[in-house]
Structure formats: structure tokens, C-alpha cells
Amino acid sequence: MQLLGDRWTLLILRDAFLLRTRRFGGWRESLGISDPVLSRRLRDLVDGGVLRRVLYSAAPERHEYVLTEAGLDLWAFLVAIWGWERRWVAGTAAVRVDLVHDRCGARTMPLLACGGCGAVVGARDTAAERSPGAGPERNAPPRLRRRSTLSEEPTDAALLMPETMALLGDRWSTVMLAAAFLRTRRFGDFQRDLGVPPTLLSQRLRTLVALDVLQRVPSEQRSDHHEYRLTVKGLDFFPVMALLWRWANRWMATPAGPPVRISHPACGAALDPVLLCERCGEVLRRRDVRFARPQRVSSV
Numbered sequence: 001m002q003l004l005g006d007r008w009t010l011l012i013l014r015d016a017f018l019l020r021t022r023r024f025g026g027w028r029e030s031l032g033i034s035d036p037v038l039s040r041r042l043r044d045l046v047d048g049g050v051l052r053r054v055l056y057s058a059a060p061e062r063h064e065y066v067l068t069e070a071g072l073d074l075w076a077f078l079v080a081i082w083g084w085e086r087r088w089v090a091g092t093a094a095v096r097v098d099l100v101h102d103r104c105g106a107r108t109m110p111l112l113a114c115g116g117c118g119a120v121v122g123a124r125d126t127a128a129e130r131s132p133g134a135g136p137e138r139n140a141p142p143r144l145r146r147r148s149t150l151s152e153e154p155t156d157a158a159l160l161m162p163e164t165m166a167l168l169g170d171r172w173s174t175v176m177l178a179a180a181f182l183r184t185r186r187f188g189d190f191q192r193d194l195g196v197p198p199t200l201l202s203q204r205l206r207t208l209v210a211l212d213v214l215q216r217v218p219s220e221q222r223s224d225h226h227e228y229r230l231t232v233k234g235l236d237f238f239p240v241m242a243l244l245w246r247w248a249n250r251w252m253a254t255p256a257g258p259p260v261r262i263s264h265p266a267c268g269a270a271l272d273p274v275l276l277c278e279r280c281g282e283v284l285r286r287r288d289v290r291f292a293r294p295q296r297v298s299s300v
């Protein structure tokens with residue numbers, strides 16, 4: 001999960017899926033990323049088991065990077081990101097591509113469902129909890145990178161998912177958002193649960209409030225205290241988080257077990273999140289979906 005909480009990493013993966021980028025020069029061109037930053041991120045993705053480095057030319061020696069099975073399994077997470085941006089972020093490039101479900105032929109939206117019982121679920125229909133073994137140290141980013149300089153920050157390339165970048169493109173924001181879904185609400189609780197330095201915490205909370213993902217409201221217990229709650233827009237980000245957790249639980253499992261457990265109380269099963277086609281109701285599979293340019297609507 002921490003591997004993915006990085007702007008460049010998300011953009012590299014997006015292009016690996018959308019543009020089928022495999023080569024160093026391809027990402028350099030589409031993202032305008034500097035060579036050292038790109039090398040470092042590719043190395044991290046290879047170390048994390050998401051990309052595999054394969055030789056495609058012996059002389060001169062050249063490598064390309066292909067998605068591993070774990071990497072390919074990120075497709076649903078990326079489709080959920082697209083769906084959320086499409087719904088909530090006006091004017092983004094997400095509006096300029098459609099999701100096509102080849103099984104029914106419709107241009108569609110993804111819906112999150114419980115893989116066990118098939119019901120469509122949202123954040124409020126599920127119960128999420130930290131596993132007993134998961135202490136604060138497992139939430140915190142494993143290493144603090146050198147603060148990015150301005151030229152290292154993605155610019156135009158980030159436009160396809162601008163707000164997701166603000167939510168997931170930073171390791172601290174990612175863990176704070178995850179904590180919000182686990183019902184952490186007060187400043188002091190975020191600080192204690194996550195070990196976030198206070199100045200960084202208030203800065204990130206301000207950003208999340210400005211994005212209308214969290215709202216600052218008077219506490220139910222003490223009206224002179226405030227707490228941070230997910231807004232409707234924030235709650236609607238649940239499919240992205242659920243699919244990210246599912247992925248991390250499946251591929252990044254540690255001896256201590258999965259960091260987060262989500263259940264679907266209505267059916268009693270552990271939530272195995274899947275995406276359904278809003279139009280035909282079938283479970284979406286990776287090979288049956290693609291992105292396409294919107295059709296022109298001709299006036300009749």
C-alpha cells in the first residue's frame with residue numbers, strides 16, 4: 001500500500017495499463033519525468049513485485065518493464081479511481097474517456113459489490129477494522145523520502161486523476177484517509193494511531209477538507225472539540241480504498257496477516273470487493289473492460 005502512495009508510481013502504473021507503456025523512453029515521454037526519478041520508481045516497482053524487468057534486446061542490452069500478475073491485479077483499483085474522478089471531479093481527463101464493458105457493449109460505470117453475496121456495497125454497508133497485529137508502525141510510511149523538489153512533481157501528466165493524486169499521491173495522505181475509513185476522527189487520534197508529526201497532520205487535514213473529502217464538525221461528545229468526518233464525496237472513495245486493501249492483503253501479506261479486515265455484515269462474509277457493470281450487472285473482469293474515446297452525440 002505504501003508502495004502505491006506516490007504520485008509518480010500511480011502515473012507509471014496508469015500508463016502501463018492505459019497506454020501499455022513498457023519502456024523507459026515511453027514513460028519519459030508521456031510523463032515528462034526525469035531519468036533518475038523514473039529509474040528509482042521502476043526499481044521500487046520491480047522490488048515490490050509489481051513490474052518485472054525483462055530483456056528485449058541483447059545488443060545493445062535493453063530492458064522493458066512488464067506488469068507481473070500482482071501488477072495486473074491492480075486494474076480494478078485503477079478502474080475504481082477512474083469512476084470516482086468521473087463522478088466527482090469536474091473537467092478532468094477522466095471525463096474524456098469512457099469505460100466500455102465488452103460483454104454487454106455498454107459504456108458503463110463500475111459499482112462496488114460484495115463478491116460473496118453479490119450485493120452492491122458502500123462504505124456504510126461494511127465494517128472495517130485494523131487487524132490486532134497492526135500497530136502504528138505498520139501504518140506509517142516505511143521511509144521518508146527526501147522532499148520532492150518542484151521539478152520532480154508531476155504536472156500536466158497528473159491531470160487524468162488530479163484529486164486522486166492529492167489523496168493517494170502522498171504516503172501520509174493515504175494512511176490518513178485509510179484511518180478515516182477505520183473511524184479515526186480526532187486530531188489526537190490521528191496523531192496517536194499513525195504517529196504523524198502534528199504540523200504535517202494539520203497540513204494534510206486542511207488539504208483533505210479543501211478537497212471536500214473530510215469535513216470538520218463539532219464532536220458529538222464535546223461540542224467544543226472538533227472531529228474530521230468523511231463527506232459524501234469522501235465516503236464514495238471507499239471502492240478505491242477497499243480494492244487497494246484487497247490488493248495489499250493479497251500481494252503484500254506480512255507474517256502478521258492482513259493489515260485491515262473488511263466485512264459485509266449483511267451476509268456475514270469477509271468482503272471480497274468486486275466491481276459490477278452498472279449497465280448489465282455482471283462482475284467486471286480485466287479482459288472485458290477497456291477505455292475508449294467518448295462517442296459523439298449527434299443531434300437528431
Ligand SMILES: [Zn+2]
Binds near residue numbers: 118266267268269
Ligand atoms: Zn455480502
Ligand SMILES: [Zn+2]
Binds near residue numbers: 106279
Ligand atoms: Zn455490462
